[in-house]
Amino acid sequence: MSENKFYLRMEGISKAFPGVQALKDVNFYVARGEIHALVGENGAGKTTLMKILTGALSMDSGSVSLKGSQVEINAPTDAQQLGISMIHQELSLIPNLTVGQNIYLGREPRRKISAFIDWNRLYTDSQELLSQLDVDVDARSEVGSLSIAQQQMVEVAKAISLNADLIAMDEPTSSLTDRETEVLFDTMRSFKKQGISIIFISHRLEEVFEISDWVTVLRDGSLIGSEPIKDLDEERVVQMMVGRELGELYPKGDVHRRGVVLEVNNLHDGRELSGVSLELYSGEILGVAGLAGAGRTALAETIFGVRPAITGDIELDGSPVKINSPGEAIRLGMGLVPEDRKQQGLFLNRAIRENIVISVLGKLSRFSFINFSKADKLAREFAVKLDIRTPSLRQLVRNLSGGNQQKVVIARWLTLNPRVLILDEPTRGIDVGTKVEIHALMNQLAESGVAVLMVSSDLPEVLGVSDRILVMREGKVVSEFSREHATQDNIMHAATGGKVNNDK
Amino acid sequence: MTNSIVDKPINILRRFSVTIILLCICLAFALGSSDFFTTSNLLNVALQTSIIAIVAIGMTFTILTAGIDLSVGSVMALSGAIAAGLNVRQELDPFVAIGIALLIGMVIGAINGLMIVKGGIPPFVATLAMLAIARGLTLVYTQGRPIAGLDERFIYLGTGQIMGIPVPVFIMVVIAIIAHIVTRYTPFGLHVYATGGNEEPTRLAGVSPDRIKLAVYIISGFTAALGGVLLAARLWSAQPNAAVGWELDAIAAPVIGGTSLFGGVGTIGGTVVGAFIIGVLSNGLNLMGVPSYYQQVIKGVVFILAVSLDIFTKRRR
Numbered sequence: 066m067s068e069n070k071f072y073l074r075m076e077g078i079s080k081a082f083p084g085v086q087a088l089k090d091v092n093f094y095v096a097r098g099e100i101h102a103l104v105g106e107n108g109a110g111k112t113t114l115m116k117i118l119t120g121a122l123s124m125d126s127g128s129v130s131l132k133g134s135q136v137e138i139n140a141p142t143d144a145q146q147l148g149i150s151m152i153h154q155e156l157s158l159i160p161n162l163t164v165g166q167n168i169y170l171g172r173e174p175r176r177k178i179s180a181f182i183d184w185n186r187l188y189t190d191s192q193e194l195l196s197q198l199d200v201d202v203d204a205r206s207e208v209g210s211l212s213i214a215q216q217q218m219v220e221v222a223k224a225i226s227l228n229a230d231l232i233a234m235d236e237p238t239s240s241l242t243d244r245e246t247e248v249l250f251d252t253m254r255s256f257k258k259q260g261i262s263i264i265f266i267s268h269r270l271e272e273v274f275e276i277s278d279w280v281t282v283l284r285d286g287s288l289i290g291s292e293p294i295k296d297l298d299e300e301r302v303v304q305m306m307v308g309r310e311l312g313e314l315y316p317k318g319d320v321h322r323r324g325v326v327l328e329v330n331n332l333h334d335g336r337e338l339s340g341v342s343l344e345l346y347s348g349e350i351l352g353v354a355g356l357a358g359a360g361r362t363a364l365a366e367t368i369f370g371v372r373p374a375i376t377g378d379i380e381l382d383g384s385p386v387k388i389n390s391p392g393e394a395i396r397l398g399m400g401l402v403p404e405d406r407k408q409q410g411l412f413l414n415r416a417i418r419e420n421i422v423i424s425v426l427g428k429l430s431r432f433s434f435i436n437f438s439k440a441d442k443l444a445r446e447f448a449v450k451l452d453i454r455t456p457s458l459r460q461l462v463r464n465l466s467g468g469n470q471q472k473v474v475i476a477r478w479l480t481l482n483p484r485v486l487i488l489d490e491p492t493r494g495i496d497v498g499t500k501v502e503i504h505a506l507m508n509q510l511a512e513s514g515v516a517v518l519m520v521s522s523d524l525p526e527v528l529g530v531s532d533r534i535l536v537m538r539e540g541k542v543v544s545e546f547s548r549e550h551a552t553q554d555n556i557m558h559a560a561t562g563g564k565v566n567n568d569k
Numbered sequence: 570m571t572n573s574i575v576d577k578p579i580n581i582l583r584r585f586s587v588t589i590i591l592l593c594i595c596l597a598f599a600l601g602s603s604d605f606f607t608t609s610n611l612l613n614v615a616l617q618t619s620i621i622a623i624v625a626i627g628m629t630f631t632i633l634t635a636g637i638d639l640s641v642g643s644v645m646a647l648s649g650a651i652a653a654g655l656n657v658r659q660e661l662d663p664f665v666a667i668g669i670a671l672l673i674g675m676v677i678g679a680i681n682g683l684m685i686v687k688g689g690i691p692p693f694v695a696t697l698a699m700l701a702i703a704r705g706l707t708l709v710y711t712q713g714r715p716i717a718g719l720d721e722r723f724i725y726l727g728t729g730q731i732m733g734i735p736v737p738v739f740i741m742v743v744i745a746i747i748a749h750i751v752t753r754y755t756p757f758g759l760h761v762y763a764t765g766g767n768e769e770p771t772r773l774a775g776v777s778p779d780r781i782k783l784a785v786y787i788i789s790g791f792t793a794a795l796g797g798v799l800l801a802a803r804l805w806s807a808q809p810n811a812a813v814g815w816e817l818d819a820i821a822a823p824v825i826g827g828t829s830l831f832g833g834v835g836t837i838g839g840t841v842v843g844a845f846i847i848g849v850l851s852n853g854l855n856l857m858g859v860p861s862y863y864q865q866v867i868k869g870v871v872f873i874l875a876v877s878l879d880i881f882t883k884r885r886r
Contacts, residue, residue, distance in 0.1 A: 121773060140775070141772070141773045141774070141775050142775035145775065153770075153773070157767075157769065157770035157773055158767075158770060159762075159763050159766035159767045159770055159771065159833070160766060160767065160833075161762060161765070161766040161833035161834050162759070162762060162763060162766055162833075166759060166762075166763075167770075170759070170760075170763055170770075170771065170774040170776065171760075171771075171774035171775040171776045172774075172775075173756045173759060175756075180755055181754045181755060182754055182755065182756055182759065184754075
């Protein structure tokens with residue numbers, strides 16, 4: 066009887082990659098029409114488990130059964146035919162194809178002469194799917210021209226076009242705004258009513274508690290627990306994920322704010338910034354909140370010289386400076402931990418130690434030759450300081466988890482002893498345990514007198530970490546809150562221009 | 570959201586911009602030389618362009634997958650030599666000889682594709698090696714001497730006319746129409762664009778990017794071989810040094826015609842227009858008495874401009 070209770074049963078699943086056991090004898094059960102959250106730190110094995118389910122990876126041992134009968138899933142097409150589809154973490158759309166082409170790729174409707182694609186049917190069918198989901202997108206438009214949120218909804222449309230009974234979503238909300246997330250959640254709820262099961266992977270526990278019926282926790286490739294959401298609270302889930310008491314999620318020491326280090330006046334970049342002014346003090350963490358497109362990243366990048374400023378002045382320690390390139394910003398004692406660490410922050414195919422010391426090679430060299438023992442020593446010192454977990458500093462950065470990669474980026478800046486450190490989305494896609502460590506590190510830096518500017522779209526993080534909070538909207542700073550007076554509501558109010566509660 | 574309403578006229582302009590450029594060039598030459606706008610000269614341009622256009626059409630497929638085929642010039646020479654050799658030395662029927670040569674072109678394309686797909690060798694390197702190999706085989710097969718004395722029917726393919734239009738131009742039109750239909754209306758065509766756009770999602774959609782890539786190099790091998798046969802037919806003989814450096818034109822034509830070297834973007838129509846821009850340029854410069862050495866320089870500059878435009882539009886996206 067319990068055979069039929071679960072729509073999906075994955076039993077005894079194991080999978081090893083070279084050097085790491087990604088999954089150890091994991092059991093995973095999903096009932097029909099439930100939203101089942103799968104949580105765990107980075108590297109816990111969530112994505113691996115989902116890839117096995119959808120045929121993108123093969124398992125070493127274990128069995129999968131659907132509706133009570135065992136199935137073999139050896140390729141993505143096998144999963145599709147069984148009614149399983151997956152929305153991948155990295156959006157898996159092809160930018161140069163149209164929305165309709167993406168939805169029906171590999172399953173194009175044919176004309177009477179079956180060698181030819183029936184474009185009319187393809188586009189009318191996809192348009193219908195999109196309107197079912199309330200997505201206002203032309204099926205003939207190129208995917209590359211859509212916003213991330215629209216692309217996400219195209220992914221959802223693709224998933225349901227497969228007539229899937231089971232949809233796995235790997236961090237579907239990580240690049241969505243709150244409002245877009247709500248739209249997605251509404252869609253998920255209506256799927257649930259239709260009896261579709263959803264596996265939902267997210268790092269944001271608030272979301273997990275908002276939407277899920279059941280939670281399964283993985284840690285280091287093992288199943289830790291699987292329980293109905295009503296029997297759990299956030300603290301308990303975090304504990305299961307990290308395997309230890311976490312202490313406070315946002316530790317905060319005493320703040321000793323000193324003088325102004327950086328002053329920005331009326332900064333324009335001609336595109337996203339229309340007159341930003343701010344003061345940044347030594348010893349504080351200044352949080353910058355705002356909706357996507359408010360100009361937060363533009364602010365960080367313009368201060369750091371990545372993008373040119375059209376007008377506006379920047380003063381450092383009271384004297385005006387011109388910053389036209391990141392190199393000049395670095396020489397002035399500034400650092401930027403960029404939004405997209407893989408693209409902008411790291412040399413993925415180089416070793417950890419090289420990534421850490423690259424900015425100070427000059428100091429580590431004599432007569433243009435690198436002193437490798439000195440470089441090793443320095444890299445080791447910072448790896449220990451930041452607790453970068455790896456068997457060897459010669460490990461390629463590509464092979465590290467997101468959290469450890471971010472630590473490598475931060476370590477590189479610390480080798481330069483910056484006075485101003487700008488962090489753009491410092492913990493995006495990073496697991497809870499490492500998140501706490503990075504927050505603690507930011508606090509430490511501030512305490513030692515560094516002026517920290519943090520841009521983040523994670524509101525609890527902004528509230529928990531910042532000493533002061535600036536809210537941006539349409540390229541301007543529209544409000545400032547002290548730590549004591551900031552709340553999720555008043556920040557959202559300022560960020561949306563007062564249109565908080567009329568989303569729908 | 571992009572403001573699609575504002576975008577559209579620009580897109581239409583961009584879509585036909587290459588054709589507009591071609592017309593402008595024609596106009597300039599027509600004003601510069603009274604010989605340009607004559608029927609005989611225009612047919613001459615079409616004849617000269619047709620072979621390069623055929624090879625460029627196959628090249629377009631490889632570039633659409635974000636690959637490239639540098640071996641086309643050598644493959645042209647080899648297939649021309651084999652077709653001529655089988656016809657002259659073994660006295661095979663010219664069409665049987667040509668059929669075998671085309672097959673060999675496809676085999677070479679398949680070897681290119683396998684090196685890239687199975688061996689993981691970058692297309693640039695694999696086909697560069699094949700450029701040397703195929704040219705070397707051509708020299709071995711011809712012993713460095715031209716093969717002349719082709720059957721009349723063979724020569725007809727390169728020099729004959731149907732209703733006043735040169736046969737190679739006819740063949741080019743047929744190949745272009747087939748290629749256009751394949752890219753626009755078949756699943757294979759869509760999968761070529763998908764592979765060039767992003768391989769991993771293509772794979773996850775149940776399409777094998779490897780098979781697509783193998784196929785495009787076979788196509789490129791085929792069109793190169795066909796181009797080589799037509800070139801031999803036009804010259805009444807197979808030359809061991811035929812088509813040296815033609816890979817530049819074969820790559821330039823699609824790129825000038827709007828095919829992105831980054832893959833996933835481009836049309837067959839664009840490639841044909843691109844080939845005609847190259848053809849018209851060299852014809853017009855000839856008529857105006859510009860020495861051929863300078864023409865090489867001009868061709869290179871035009872190529873760079875086209876690539877820069879590609880990179881510029883890519884950045885703006």
